[in-house]
Each structure stands twice: as structure tokens, then as C-alpha cells.
Amino acid sequence: MKYEMLIHVKPGYFESMAEDERKAISAEYMALAEDPAARGGAQLQGTETVTTVRVRDGQTLTTDGPYADTKEVLAGFYVFEAENLDQAIELAARIPAARLDGAIEVRPVVER
Amino acid sequence: MLASLVGFLGDFDLAEEAAQEAFVVAAERWRRDGVPANPGAWLTVTARNRAIDRIRRDRTLAEKTRQLDVPEATMDELDDTVIEDERLELIFTCCHPALALEAQVALTLRALGGLRTADIAHAFLVSEETMKRRLSRAKAKIKATGIPFAVPAEHLLPDRLDAVLAVVYLIYNEGYSGRVNLAREAIRLGRLLATLMPDEPEVRGLLALMQIHHARRKARFSGEELVLLEDQDRSLWDAEEIAVGREALDRAIALRGRGPYVLQAAIASLQAEERIDWNEVAALYGQLAQITRSPVVELNRAVAVAQAGSTEQALEIVEQLELGDYQYLHSTRGELLRRLGRTDEARDAFERALSLARLERERRFLKRRIAEL
Numbered sequence: 121m122k123y124e125m126l127i128h129v130k131p132g133y134f135e136s137m138a139e140d141e142r143k144a145i146s147a148e149y150m151a152l153a154e155d156p157a158a159r160g161g162a163q164l165q166g167t168e169t170v171t172t173v174r175v176r177d178g179q180t181l182t183t184d185g186p187y188a189d190t191k192e193v194l195a196g197f198y199v200f201e202a203e204n205l206d207q208a209i210e211l212a213a214r215i216p217a218a219r220l221d222g223a224i225e226v227r228p229v230v231e232r
Numbered sequence: 233m234l235a236s237l238v239g240f241l242g243d244f245d246l247a248e249e250a251a252q253e254a255f256v257v258a259a260e261r262w263r264r265d266g267v268p269a270n271p272g273a274w275l276t277v278t279a280r281n282r283a284i285d286r287i288r289r290d291r292t293l294a295e296k297t298r299q300l301d302v303p304e305a306t307m308d309e310l311d312d313t314v315i316e317d318e319r320l321e322l323i324f325t326c327c328h329p330a331l332a333l334e335a336q337v338a339l340t341l342r343a344l345g346g347l348r349t350a351d352i353a354h355a356f357l358v359s360e361e362t363m364k365r366r367l368s369r370a371k372a373k374i375k376a377t378g379i380p381f382a383v384p385a386e387h388l389l390p391d392r393l394d395a396v397l398a399v400v401y402l403i404y405n406e407g408y409s410g411r412v413n414l415a416r417e418a419i420r421l422g423r424l425l426a427t428l429m430p431d432e433p434e435v436r437g438l439l440a441l442m443q444i445h446h447a448r449r450k451a452r453f454s455g456e457e458l459v460l461l462e463d464q465d466r467s468l469w470d471a472e473e474i475a476v477g478r479e480a481l482d483r484a485i486a487l488r489g490r491g492p493y494v495l496q497a498a499i500a501s502l503q504a505e506e507r508i509d510w511n512e513v514a515a516l517y518g519q520l521a522q523i524t525r526s527p528v529v530e531l532n533r534a535v536a537v538a539q540a541g542s543t544e545q546a547l548e549i550v551e552q553l554e555l556g557d558y559q560y561l562h563s564t565r566g567e568l569l570r571r572l573g574r575t576d577e578a579r580d581a582f583e584r585a586l587s588l589a590r591l592e593r594e595r596r597f598l599k600r601r602i603a604e605l
Contacts, residue, residue: 202378203380204378204379204382205330205377205378205379205380206379206380206384206385208378209330228376228377228378
């Protein structure tokens, strides 16, 4: 089964780390992206670059900023192949943001 | 049988329906042909085959099921020893942390307790519709998210077992204040767990704790009024149940159990003695506090210290606790201050407890306390 993992973090969590730590954490993220179970993913640019788009009554409405006004921001995502939810949870727990005051939302992907 | 079907099919509803159909077929066939040599195996094979037929009929190209590669079970392949008891897998599935806690409780009572949805709804004071939805959502989530039907891997087991024990204890506590059925269900589940996981001390510890508490239930109230432990009529305690609980506790200790449930059971056992060794109780609460870091446990320790004779020391412990809106902190403070002759302060503390108390009989109890000052 494929599971998406949305990575929610407190803004600035990465930038506030020392350079050594940042290098180590980046390496972890890259290792996960290269894990045999990985099926995709991306790091997202900062929330200052977000634009939200809606279409209402045929009109395209564009607003500055993320859809949900929350403290935490979406930093990126992975898609992993796993046999069951327990395996997916173990993968999610390896994502650095999970232990650095962030949260990973895990959801099965609809298979077509 | 239900457990093994759920494991085989990965689907609660299908398992239940298949089981029902098997029973219906059994009723007809056995009346005609006589009861088979191995009725359990007969039922299971019939139920599995019915389910497989059903899946094949309902299957669309997009739908995937685990058992399509499994050959149709025949009578020869199954006998009593081969039908595995998959109740342990079922318990861990029902208590998976990805499910909401109230869903875990409902599912456990339904799938392992075999309680009817209406009865579970009644026990938790919700409508039957609400409980039905709660159960369906939980089953749907199990299926959709791939919650595995398995006993968790060893490195995950301690946390997952804690979750299971927490659900059982929650069920027991819901029954503590008078709805006896749930308390009995919880004890039944505890016994089942002890059978399925005989080497886990905390499982025995929880069972012992529940049994010893349950043995005292008839003495807890006099009519509608709360009766404190020291005032309870011990002839109303079920001596046999206490003995059974103590056996479970002994077993847990023999398994080197020193976890939270074992400690609580040991405390309960001591409190069931003729003459309570409060120093020992205080020491056990101390150990428990170190593990759980819970201020409520520290509060209980303070009570034990007071009962052992050191009221001043007990008050010191209580004053350091950060439990602002916890009713029992204030009622305990009130009692300690009363014993020290500090009546006005005692009254204030009891009044504060009263302002936080919601259960009628506890409010009456506190009012009596205030009046007696």
C-alpha cells in the first residue's frame, strides 16, 4: 500500500539549527528519499511563497498565503510503499521533523 | 471462531456475516445429517467458503483482497489444533493507536466481548446510532489504512500492550461506579489476556488490580452514600475474589513484575488486609510515582503517609502538588488540616473541593464533612 506523509513543522525549525546539525538532518531527509520504499516526495519552498487558488462561480480567486492559517506549516511530503500501517508509522517516525517538534500526517493513497 | 475469520478475511463485517451464514447452514445440515465429528472445524470451513464465494461475486477489478490466492479450505486440512486462536491478534487490532480511544473501547467490547451494539451504546450513554457509526468508522479505518491483523513485532510490543491494558482498564473504570456489567467484562478480558500472554507480568497485575477492587464493590456504598475504605463493612467483601486477585498478583511478582499495574495491585492487596501496613503502601506509591511521575499518585502517597501517622509530612507533600482544579487534592487537604486542628483552613479546602465536585454523592459527602467541622 502506498502512504503519503505530509510533513508539518514549526516555521524556522530547520534554520534555527547549527550548520552541523542542519547538514546531518538534510542527509537524513535525502536518505529517506532514496529508501527503496520511497515512491516520490518533495521539499516545499517556504510559506512566503505560497499562493492559494479557489474557483467560485467560474471566477478564479487568488490569495496570498497557505490555505489553513496554522502555526505549523507544510514543509514537504513523501510517498512510501509499506505493507501495512505499522510499517508506514515506523517510516514516518524516521522523518526528522517528527522528533523536532513537528508532526507527520500519514494517509493511504487511493490506488488506481 | 470469529477471531480466526477476521484474521483470514481482514474484514469484520464480512467475518460476522459469514459466521452467521455458517450457523444457519449448520442448523439445517446437522438436523438432517447429524452433528459432525469436529463441529468447530466444520463451521470455520463453511464460513470461509461462504465468504470466498461472496467476495468472488462482489469483486470488481479494482478491489483487492488477501485471500484470493488461498485455495478453498477442505475438511481434511483443518482440525482443532490447526485452528489458531487469533484472539490476541484481534485484541491488538482493536486497540491500535491509530484508532480513536473511544473506538478502541467500543471495538474491543464488540469483537472480543461479543456485546451487542445497543448494550455498548447504553453503557456509554450514547444512542445506538452513534455507537453503530463509531464502530463502522473504526472498522472502515482498519481496512482503509491497512492496520495489520497481527500481534505487534517485539520492539513495538511494550507500547502496544500498554495501549491494550489501558483500554481494558478504561472499560473497568467505566464500570467502577456501579454499572457492574462493564467491570465484569473488563475482568473477563483481563483473564483472556492472562491466558493468551501468560508471561507478561503487567497483564496479571492489571487482572489482580481489577479483581481485588471488584471484590470490594458491595461495601463501597451504603444505600446511596459513599463509604470510605476504613469504614467499609468487610463482611461485604468477596473474600474469594480477593484471594483470586492475590493469586494473580503473586504470579505477576513471580514474573518479576514491578510495573504500574503490579504496584497498584500490590497496594490494593495491602489495603484489603485486616490491619493495613500504611508505611508499605506509602513506599509502593513512592515507587509508582517514580515510574508514572503523576501528581495524583503523589497525592495518594500523601494519604498513605498520613494514615501511617505523619499528618504534617503528608500535608507538606500535598502543598507541593500542582493539581489546581483536582477535587480530591482539596478534599485531602481539608481532611489533613482537619486532623491538625486547623479548622478554618479545613473548611476552605472542603468548600473548594465542593465547588469542583460534580457527582451528587460526592457533594453530599463533602457537605457532611463541612457540617461536622
